[in-house]
Amino acid sequence: MNKKAFLLLITAISALGGLLFGYDTGVINGAQFFLSKYFELDATLKGWVVGSALVGCFTGAIIAGPLSIKIGRKWSLIVSAVLFSVSAWGSGLPEMFPETVTMLVIFRIIGGVGIGIASMNAPMYIAEIAPSNIRGKMVTYYQLAIVVGFFVVFLATYFIGNGLTEAENIQFGWRRMFWSELVPSLLFLVLLFFVPKSPRWLAIKGEDEEALHILNKVHGKEQAQHEIKEIKASLEQKEQKEKVNYYSKAILVIIIIGTALSVLQQFTGINAVLYYGADIFEKALGFGKEDVLAQQILLAFVNLVFTFVAMYTVDKYGRKPLLYVGSIGMIVGFLLLGVSLQQNAVGLVSLIGVLIFIGSFALSMGPVVWVILSEMFPNKIRSVAMSVAVAAQWAANYLVSQTFPIVMESEANNSTPWNGSMPYFIFIGFILIIIFLTYKFIPETKGKTLEEIEGFWE
Structure with a gap:
């Protein structure tokens, strides 16, 4: 197998963690209507069943750092695949188990832990093994897989539910929706045994020979020799200190910047739009419930197309230019939606605004x-720093998901002059912060090795 095919294969397998991220997050949206009737859930319990996975995601992201250091990126992903499979099976609540909401929530949290572990380790593993000139494209396969996961699970739950009566869906259709995740999760689990360990993790553990062997297969002998020298030089700085001081000013600044960027991804309002897309279309845009399928497919299609655009431009134009262009586009999209709501002129312009934002x-x-x-994080702190940044992102996700409907239904938002537009102008404020943070603190990492990027912080 040539270098390119080998790299694509291990990237695709690793990115399946992203597909399961999207699938596991999205499956509850299709199943919750029917399981809510089966268990006769009130609004509070329904919210807990839907949101409980986020608790697991936060926990998984916290433990992902120490786990990644201890057993490596590959075996951390294997652990996440096992958790995905257990969650998918258990969430369907086989009749041998007591059919309680508590059991369902426990299995949803287990799946969330798997998401948290995979959401840190999958992109980090891809970045640590990919050549610098195409690393951006390789890592975006992870985001593409998340988007594909959302799209596939939406089609899967629709196909399962559409083939059954409402009574059948309430009795067992929602179980099949959860069990459908067993197909990608078990595939992910099996294929992970065929990918190599991260060469940078191996170097950290002193396994230089095995690390060089893997780098040879990905980069070729000449470039592999250069890479291993840079990795070892980077790690020699670590050896000068017995223990990394994460509270030192230099390291703390890097972690804070990365965490701020990670949190701001959620404060754009993306998951408010994705989680509550049907409500936005129905209440804000005046569409009927019968149009939900077409609306969700439209959102998923736009999301998918522009993720492909990012894949093929991130290494050509760089990371920062895409952040600038995308931030301006998100502001324009929410301005179109917000102003049309304020003017009571909801219609095609509002829909275009949502699609521009997506x-x-x-x-x-x-x-x-x-x-x-x-x-962006140096070798010596990458696992822990990413763990903190990703955990903070899941906490921000939970915060936005819980507060968005509260703000939407508030008296202030539904009175003049807002007329339902307040949340979108709040999101615009955070997007402006993204532009400032990117300009002031985010390094351009295009075309640089991970060790060269460390030099930016010195």
Whole structure:
């Protein structure tokens, strides 16, 4: 197998963690209507069942750093695949188990832990093994897989649910929706045994010979020799200190910048639009419930197309230009939606605004944040720093998901002059912060090795 095919294969397998991220997050949206009726859930319990996975995601991201240091990126992903499979099976609540909401929530949290572990380790593993000239494109495969996961699970749950009566869906259709995740999760688990360990993790553990062997297969002998020398030089700085001081000013600044960028990805409002897309279309844009399928497919299609655009431009134009262009696009999209709501002129312009926002996010903050996070942290702190940044992102996701409907239904938002537009102008404020943060603190990492990027912080 040639170098290019080998790299694409291990990248695609690793990116399946992203597909399961999207699939596991999205499957609850298709199943919740029917399981809510099965368990006769009130609004509070329904919210807990839907949001419980985020608790697991946060926990998974926290433990992902120490786990990655201890057993490596590859075996951390294998652990996440096992958790995905257990969650998918258990969430369907086989009749041998007591059919309680508590059991369902436990399995949803288990799946969330798997997402948290994979969301840190998959992009980091890809970044650590990919050549610098195409590393951005390789890491964006992870975001593409998330988007594909959302799209596939939406089609899967629709196909399963559409073939059954409502009574059948309430009795067992929602179980099949959860069990459908067993196909990609078990595939992910099996294929992971065929990918190599991260060469940088091997070098950290002193396994230089095995690290060089893997780098040879990906980069070729000449470039592999150069890479291993840079990795070892980077690690020699670590050896000068017995223990890394994460509270030192130099390291703390790097972690804060990366964490701020990670949190701001959620403060754009992307998951408010994705999680509550049907409500936005129905309440803000005046569409009927019967149009939900077409609306969601339209959102997923735009998301998918512009993720491809990001893949093929991130290494050509760089990370920062995409963040600037995407941020401006997101502002324009929310301005169109917000102003049309304020003017009580909801219609085609509002829909175009939502689609511009989705496309702009998919071009920029969606994939590029994962690329930058996987690149920007020095070797000696990468696992822990990414763990903190990703955990903070899941906490921000939970915060936005919980507060968005509260703000939407608030008296202030539904009175003059806002007329339902307040959340979108709040999101615009955070997007302006993204532009400032990118200009002032984010390094351009295009074409640089991970060790060269470390020099930016020195």
